Amino acid sequence: MRTFLVVILLVAMFSPVTAFAKDFGKGVSLSEETAISSILDTPADYVGKKVKVSGLIIDVCSKRGCWIYLAGDRDFEKIRIKVTDGEIVFPMEARGKVATVEGVVESMVLTREEVIKRRKHHAEEKGVAFDPATVTSGETVLRIRGLGASIDGV
């Protein structure tokens, strides 16, 4: 009995946790899906509104799992989904999987300094080099404040 308990304890301690939930945060409840291309084409129609989008996860915040990039429905397009740290944590294994995300569209007007700070932070997270001289002006960033998500196959 004692040996059995020790074995169970050791297995429980060293077994990897693989069962990440398929649903994250508040999940997904909206019935109508919005194309990412529509949001990118006419952001004014969507800013402040809750939308449901889906797409391929092409990047995940490796440190905190606090953002993902979803590929758009057209080539070369993507949108960033930012979630509150700790509230939703996207696993790195989600890269290459299809996600359906629900959240509020946000538009942020950033100064050049803010863009540099933001890109520097992202570069540090990814462990790649960043040259501030590549940023010549401020920009408007469109993103979705993620409230819930559902990811296939994680």
Place this chain on the structure above:
Amino acid sequence: MSWRRWNYVLHRDIGFLCIGLTLLYAISGVAVNHIKEWNPSYSVERVETNVGPVVGNPADAATALMILARLGEPGKLESSYRPDRNSLQLFVEGRSITVDLPSGHVVHDRAIPRPVLREMNFLHLNHPKKAWTWFADLYAVALAFLAVSGLFMLRRDTLRRGLILTGIGVVIPVFFLFLYL
């Protein structure tokens, strides 16, 4: 049984129950405290190589498979994305392979979960939510009980020392609050 005896028995047994979780929170606590310097849950590897210029339609699965073959990548192609006209990003079992098509320059990103530590962080940072939230709350209550019940275990000969050390333990966070807040 006297209340002192009850206090001792509960302190001892709840203390035993808390050992596993305390170690988990302590180890994970150090790991996530330094999140600025390292990734506590994944070891992120970035390997750069070159497969030579890639010709062919990037939207065609055959092009992606040809790149994987040149890389000697045995994994199954899960999906792909075109970040721009000259690049193709391939996903193979959670890994990302980004290819600059004209030059053939490849950036291979791989996130390897840190064994045990990732699972500890998963629990410590309450990623599971659900029932774990309540269990972690229960553990916090148990820790508070251990702290308070410990005070009632002071004996006459250790009372002074116990009170001084307890006072230091309270003053330290207050000092840092004054310093940084």
